[in-house]
Amino acid sequence: MSFIARSTWVAVVGLVWGGAMAGCSSESSTLPEDHPDSGERPDGGPGPEPDAGSRPDSGERPDGGPEPEPDAGSRPECTTADTSRCSYDHATATCVADKCALGQCTADYGNCNGRAEDGCEQPLLSNVAHCGQCGNVCPSDNGRASCVKGSCEIACDPGYRKKDGHCVSAQTVSAGIDYTCSIRPNGTVSCWGDDTRGRATPPENVPFIDVTAGASDHTCGIRADGTAACWGSNEYQESTIPASLRDRIFLEIEPGLRITCGLLDTTELVCWGLTSELTASSPPPALLSFGTGFTQISVGVDYVCAVDVNQHVQCAGNNMYKKVSGHSDALFASVAAGWNHTCGLHLDGSVECWGDNQWHQLDAPKAAGFKEVSNRGNFSCARRENGSVTCWGYDKNGRTSPPPGIYQQVSTGGNHACGMLVSGQIACWGDTPPAL
Incomplete structure (x- = not known):
């Protein structure tokens, strides 16, 4: 119905215009030449170019130039090969x-x-906040930290000494056999008690950062520059620093009865004096080296023990009562050698002792939480984390009865013991030697 009506409408329009009925002819769609959509201009010229945007993409710009490159962001940044x-x-x-x-x-x-x-x-070789590996911060308490070739170093401030990579107070006390030595706040050494062979007569006006009274008649210490010095008995050259070691840096040095041993900054353990007590070699060397890889040492009367980098204890010398070989395979933080028994501090702060037990020297407290253990004669003392001190073994004249107080360090001798209180004062107990 609508189709017929549309045809009628077209015919009527054709009649109104007065021309032939274009709607009935095949040429009825042809436009006049002057029509705007004819493709030609009324003056006969060519018609305008079609809108470039309506043309199919030719691959070229309208001005004939090349098409732009695709967006670089759509290209891959890399490939496994490039x-x-x-x-x-x-x-x-x-x-x-x-x-x-x-x-x-x-x-x-x-x-x-x-x-x-x-x-x-x-840079892991020189950064104190990332020394050797990310996050490894070099400790700087009481000193100046540095990172040297990936290893932490520390230069301690005056009044402090280096121990286990940290700077601790240089005000120390050391109990020997019937005498005692300590470091004053100005760094000089003071000794009192039995001065046999000059063992209690230290060098004058020489600053030290560590001192150890011996198991017999000589004393050793580390000067402020890290070099070592000994004084007292020298029958077996135990007080003479070997020529090859006189300019070396020591981390520890301890005298025994007729021997002296030191731990160098290269982690080497060296001993001199009557070294036949430590080795079966004949003749014994004047300077005995046990090689490198040690972190702490302790010298007994006629033997030496050390903790290695794997935190195992190694000992050499007279093995009476198995004071050299009687320890367990546990890991140790430190070791203390004495006359005929030895004690070690485990990583958990518990104490283990081995060797002679005539005076219950091996009956160390079962609890953990200790920071330091000291052993020289027939008794031992240990300092807890809270600063209190407890002792065990031969208790003649109160040797195992320390006065109460908060201690920063403890040291046992042959017949007495002393400790450095956090106040800097020294307390001694047992057969305490009189002051010089």
Whole structure:
């Protein structure tokens, strides 16, 4: 119905215009030449170019130039075979899912902040906050820290000495056989008691950072510059620092009966004096080396013990009562050698003793929580984390009965013991030697 009505309408229009019925002819769709959509201008000239935006994409711009490159952001940053567009400081680059990614850090650098954009930003050989590895902070309490070739070093302030990588108070006290020595606040050494062979007569006006009274007649210490000195008995050259060691840096030095042993800053354990007490070699060497890899030493009357870098105890010398070999395979933080028994401090702060037990020297407290153990004669003392001191073994004249107080250090001798209180005062008990 609608189709017929539309045809009638077209015919009527054709009649009104007065021309032939264009709607009935096949040429009825032809436009006049001057029609705006005819493709030609009324003056006969060519019609305008079609809108470029309506043309099919020809691959060229309207001016004939090349089409622009696709957006670079759509291209891959890299491939597994080509990472030339990737760059990171002190690190290699890799390609993950067509994106640049941080690869391996170059030697001696670390990516310590966890961000890839700035690469491996920390030099591990010299940074005290990341020394040797990320997050390893060099301790600087009471001293000046430095990172040297990836290892922490510390230069202690005046009045402090280096121990176990930290700076501790240089005000120490050491109980020997019937005499005692200590370091004054100005660094000089003071000794009192039996001065046999000059063992209680230290060098004058020489600053020390450590001193140890011996198991017999000689005393040793470490000067402020790290070199060692001994005084007193020298029958077996035990008080003479070997020529090759006179300019070396010592971390520890301890006298025995006729021997002296030291721990060098290279972790080497060396001994001199009557070294036949320590080795079966004949003739015994004037300077005996047990090699490197030690962190702490203690010298008994005729033997020496040390803790190695794996925190095991190793001992050499007279093995009477198994004072050299009687320890367990546990890990130790420190060891203390005496006359005929030895004690060690485990990593959990408990104490283990081995050797002679005639006076219950091996009956150490079962509890943990100790920070230090000392042993020289037939009794031992240990300092707890809270600063209190407890002793056990031969109790003649109150040797195992320390006065109450908060101690920063404790030392046992042959017949007496002394401790340094946190106030800097010295307390002694047992057969205490009189002051000089």
